Each structure stands twice: as C-alpha cells, then as structure tokens.
Amino acid sequence: MALAAITSWELSKFERGASLPFFDMVVTSALQTIKKSKLTPRAIDGLITIQSNFAGPAFNVTLAEILGIHPSYSLDITNYGASPAVALWHAKMAIEAKLAKRILIVGGDLTYQEMRRQSQRRPPAIAILDEFELAYGSHMANSDYAMIAQLHKKLYGTTDEMRAKVVVDQRKSALQNERALFREPTGIDDVLNSRIVSSPLHLLECVATASGASSLLVTEISEAKEIATYGLVTIEGFGYYQGGFTLANTELIQNGLVSGVAQAARGALEMARVDISEVDIFGVYDCYPIAVMIALEDLGLVPKGEIGPWVLENDLTLAGQVPVNTSGGQLSNGQIGDAGGMVNLIEVVERLAKAQNFDEGRDFEVGVATSNGGPAMSCESVTVLKAMN
Amino acid sequence: MAVRPSPNQSTHYLPFWSQLHQGVITVEVCSSCNRSLPYGTFICQDHGIDKVESHTTATRGQLLTHTTIEKHHHPLLDLEAPYSIGVVKEDRFGALIYCRIEGEITDDGCSIALSTRDFGDGVTLVVATPLPESQTDTTT
Ligand SMILES: [Zn+2]
Numbered sequence: 001m002a003l004a005a006i007t008s009w010e011l012s013k014f015e016r017g018a019s020l021p022f023f024d025m026v027v028t029s030a031l032q033t034i035k036k037s038k039l040t041p042r043a044i045d046g047l048i049t050i051q052s053n054f055a056g057p058a059f060n061v062t063l064a065e066i067l068g069i070h071p072s073y074s075l076d077i078t079n080y081g082a083s084p085a086v087a088l089w090h091a092k093m094a095i096e097a098k099l100a101k102r103i104l105i106v107g108g109d110l111t112y113q114e115m116r117r118q119s120q121r122r123p124p125a126i127a128i129l130d131e132f133e134l135a136y137g138s139h140m141a142n143s144d145y146a147m148i149a150q151l152h153k154k155l156y157g158t159t160d161e162m163r164a165k166v167v168v169d170q171r172k173s174a175l176q177n178e179r180a181l182f183r184e185p186t187g188i189d190d191v192l193n194s195r196i197v198s199s200p201l202h203l204l205e206c207v208a209t210a211s212g213a214s215s216l217l218v219t220e221i222s223e224a225k226e227i228a229t230y231g232l233v234t235i236e237g238f239g240y241y242q243g244g245f246t247l248a249n250t251e252l253i254q255n256g257l258v259s260g261v262a263q264a265a266r267g268a269l270e271m272a273r274v275d276i277s278e279v280d281i282f283g284v285y286d287c288y289p290i291a292v293m294i295a296l297e298d299l300g301l302v303p304k305g306e307i308g309p310w311v312l313e314n315d316l317t318l319a320g321q322v323p324v325n326t327s328g329g330q331l332s333n334g335q336i337g338d339a340g341g342m343v344n345l346i347e348v349v350e351r352l353a354k355a356q357n358f359d360e361g362r363d364f365e366v367g368v369a370t371s372n373g374g375p376a377m378s379c380e381s382v383t384v385l386k387a388m389n
Numbered sequence: 390m391a392v393r394p395s396p397n398q399s400t401h402y403l404p405f406w407s408q409l410h411q412g413v414i415t416v417e418v419c420s421s422c423n424r425s426l427p428y429g430t431f432i433c434q435d436h437g438i439d440k441v442e443s444h445t446t447a448t449r450g451q452l453l454t455h456t457t458i459e460k461h462h463h464p465l466l467d468l469e470a471p472y473s474i475g476v477v478k479e480d481r482f483g484a485l486i487y488c489r490i491e492g493e494i495t496d497d498g499c500s501i502a503l504s505t506r507d508f509g510d511g512v513t514l515v516v517a518t519p520l521p522e523s524q525t526d527t528t529t
Binding site: 244 | 393394396402427428429453454455456457458459460461463464465466468470472474475476478485486487488489497498512514
C-alpha cells in the first residue's frame with residue numbers, strides 16, 4: 001500500500017528568452033502547484049530543489065527563504081539530468097520515513113544567454129570535463145551524443161533517418177500540446193535537411209535549451225485523496241546507476257552501447273513488480289533521439305541494436321502500441337537545464353492522472369519515466385509510476 | 390609558459406600533462422592487476438592507490454568513434470570549426486583516450502597513430518592520425 005502520492009504539478013511555458021527574472025519564474029510555478037492542491041505555502045514542510053546553474057549552490061535554502069517556509073526536510077539534488085527523478089524518489093522516501101508530509105519539488109533554469117543577461121553569470125565549470133574533454137574542443141553533450149550516435153550507426157547500422165523518425169513522432173505529439181515550444185509539423189526531411197551540429201547529429205536532433213520552471217507536490221496518501229484535482233499517481237519503483245562521466249570513461253562506449261538505464265530498469269521494475277510488457281506509457285529522457293533509442297533498448301522493449309528498424313515500424317504517438325513522450329518531450333518543449341526531465345516525468349503523470357487535456361479516454365495504469373544526466377548517459381534513472389484506482 | 394590544459398581535477402595529473410608537453414602520452418596503470426585506469430582517476434577499484442604507476446601508452450590504437458564539430462569556437466585554441474575529435478583505444482593497455490583527430494577517417498574502427506602536438510601558447514594535446522590500410526599490421 002502506497003504511503004505517498006503525487007497530487008499536483010506545474011510546468012511553466014518554456015521560452016527561448018525569459019519574460020520573468022529567474023526567481024519570479026520559479027516562485028510562480030511553486031505557488032501554482034501549492035494552490036492546485038488547495039494548500040498555502042505554510043503547509044509545505046519539505047522542499048527539494050533540482051540543481052540549477054542560475055540559482056547555484058543551496059538553491060533549496062534560497063528558495064525556502066523566498067517562499068517564507070521552514071521545512072523539516074530540505075535538499076538540493078545534484079545528479080544532473082537525473083535530478084528530477086532522484087528528487088521524486090527522495091520525496092516518497094522522506095514521507096514514508098515520516099520526515100515530512102507535504103514535499104514540494106522545484107526546478108528551473110535560464111538559457112546561457114539569459115543567464116548572462118540577468119546576472120553576468122556563467123555556468124559553473126566541471127573539473128574533469130574541462131581537463132579531459134573541453135580542452136579538445138568538445139561541444140559537451142552535443143559532441144558526446146554525436147559520438148554515441150556514430151557508434152550506434154557503426155555497430156548496428158542505425159541510420160540518420162531512423163533517428164529522425166523519433167523527432168518526427170514527438171513533434172507530431174506536440175501539435176496537441178499548447179505548452180510546446182515547437183509546434184510545427186515536422187517530417188523526416190526537415191530533420192535531415194537541418195544543419196549538422198556535430199556529425200552525424202542534425203540541429204533538429206539536439207534539444208533546445210530554454211528558460212522555464214517546473215514543480216511537483218508529493219503528499220501523504222490520506223491527504224492526497226482529499227486535495228488532488230485529478231487522479232492520484234504513486235511512485236512504485238526506482239532504479240539508478242551512475243556510470244563513468246566523461247565519454248571515454250563510460251562503460252557504454254565499450255560494451256555495445258548498453259547504458260545505465262539497463263541496470264536501473266531491472267531494479268525499478270523488480271521493485272514495482274512490473275514487467276516491461278505491462279507498461280502503458282513512457283516518458284523517455286530525450287536530449288537527443290539516440291538517447292531515447294538506447295533507453296528503449298535498455299528498458300528491454302527492443303533487443304539491443306534493433307531499435308532503428310523498430311522505430312521506423314512503430315508509431316511513438318498515442319496512436320501507437322508503445323506511446324513515448326506523448327506531449328512532445330523535451331525535443332518539442334525545450335530543456336530547462338537539469339530540470340529538463342520534469343517534462344518526461346510530468347508527461348507520464350498527466351496521462352496516468354487523466355489530467356485536463358490529457359485524458360484520452362484510455363486507461364493508462366502503469367507508466368515509466370527515464371532520465372539521463374551528464375554529457376554521455378552517466379547518471380541514469382528509471383521510475384515506475386502507477387495510477388491509483 | 391605554464392603547461393596547458395592545466396590540471397584542475399587533481400594535482401595527480403600534473404605529471405601527465407607535463408609528459409604530454411614533452412611528447413609522451415602516459416596512462417595510470419595498477420601494477421597489481423595490470424589494468425589501466427580511466428583518465429581522471431588514480432585509484433584502482435580493487436587495489437587502491439599504492440600500486441598505481443604511470444606508463445607510456447602505445448603509439449598505435451583503434452578508433453572507437455568520432456565526430457566532426459561543425460560550429461563551435463575551440464576554448465583553448467584560436468581555432469574555429471570544423472574540426473574532429475574522437476575516442477581511441479590504445480594498443481598496450483586498452484586505455485581509452487579522448488583526442489583530436491587529424492587526417493581523413495575512412496572508417497570508424499580504423500587503425501590510428503597516436504602522437505602529441507604542441508599547438509603553441511603552452512597547449513599540447515593528444516592527436517590521432519588515421520593510418521592507411523597498408524600500415525595497419527602493427528606491433529606496438
Ligand atoms: Zn588493480
């Protein structure tokens with residue numbers, strides 16, 4: 001029996017610029033999530049923030065001060081792109097351990113241009129990357145995922161067209177999503193005709209950085225039943241694996257491109273007592289389509305190396321058998337720094353909760369969200385979520 | 390002239406960058422298990438720190454993967470894209486080395502000659518040059 005549930009959430013409309021100062025944006029999101037659960041800030045006794053380049057260290061302390069709350073549980077999560085999922089699991093554990101009753105998770109960031117405009121600040125350096133990758137002129141995640149895509153091509157014959165199909169399906173899903181930053185119909189040729197950023201990756205394969213904020217509230221189950229606007233969603237399983245951080249140190253470069261998602265998925269599915277075939281809906285961290293493809297293989301949906309043809313044959317939208325990133329994912333919504341994965345997590349939560357505009361009249365009972373952190377699939381997580389009947 | 394890149398991960402890598410500046414590529418190897426350690430660490434997961442020694446790598450290796458960056462300003466060198474980078478597995482210890490690639494790559498998986506290059510201004514980097522097929526039968 002679950003002791004905690006997700007009761008409300010909010011994603012701001014992401015922007016390429018930023019129409020609000022950073023903390024106004026983040027606080028607006030937090031207040032909306034609190035209000036959706038018919039609570040006031042005073043009721044929040046737990047706060048978990050997601051590392052933010054703009055906010056810097058101890059974002060949780062700064063934000064608590066601005067919100068005027070004095071939580072009995074407070075953390076800043078620093079697992080790069082995996083931070084939202086790690087935050088959600090920590091919220092569940094803290095409520096089960098009776099460390100807090102109502103835990104607010106908040107994340108957000110600015111694009112680098114906005115960061116410089118609002119504060120003259122630069123994103124912090126990452127020592128090991130500086131020394132062993134950036135010195136070579138690495139384009140961070142762009143060039144690392146490019147080399148991962150190049151290796152998938154070499155080992156398994158995965159073509160540019162196959163990767164492009166992931167973008168096309170997600171952009172098709174985004175047509176129904178008013179929040180999406182990119183809502184133009186997009187075909188395979190559009191992806192393939194966009195300029196090469198780092199070979200073989202095209203511009204439309206690279207997630208666009210955005211400014212925005214997101215928040216999510218987890219509460220004790222008894223209260224959740226009273227305050228939630230939509231259906232309750234429980235957190236049933238979680239798995240995490242942290243591999244090598246620089247590309248040359250990741251295991252996947254030598255093991256046939258098996259990412260940490262494989263190990264994280266085994267743990268999460270076993271914990272939730274769910275077989276991958278029972279999962280109705282997927283939110284797969286989509287910084288690049290090749291990341292989605294590797295994760296779908298490592299979740300056990302498709303044998304390793306066979307994702308390319310599978311993607312061409314299957315529809316990833318809600319019309320298909322395996323719906324993935326059904327509001328368009330980060331590739332259509334933009335990426336708000338290390339809180340980017342909130343998009344994939346909330347996509348699944350909205351379908352499971354049958355939230356407004358996200359009730360397809362279909363019963364989605366089990367959902368899985370994945371996340372990648374670091375420049376090369378280093379901090380990997382898998383979360384299993386269930387709709388509570 | 391200070392050696393660049395300057396080690397910021399740990400002073401343990403100061404000798405690595407100094408050696409590179411002299412034209413020698415080294416890797417940390419645990420003499421208890423003869424495994425090379427990933428760049429950035431100097432601790433064997435099974436035998437700790439005591440038996441870790443620097444060794445010279447092979448001058449040959451195999452390209453694992455690569456990319457050509459089309460638009461980016463190189464942070465250390467006054468160099469505009471396009472330029473290529475890649476990951477090479479060197480032949481002596483199987484160490485994976487992130488490097489700059491110079492020369493045309495005919496095939497991922499091709500044999501590579503590993504060397505260093507002084508780019509001026511104190512910057513020395515590992516350079517991988519694809520070998521023609523006739524030179525791929527190698528000893529190290
Ligand atoms: Zn050892």
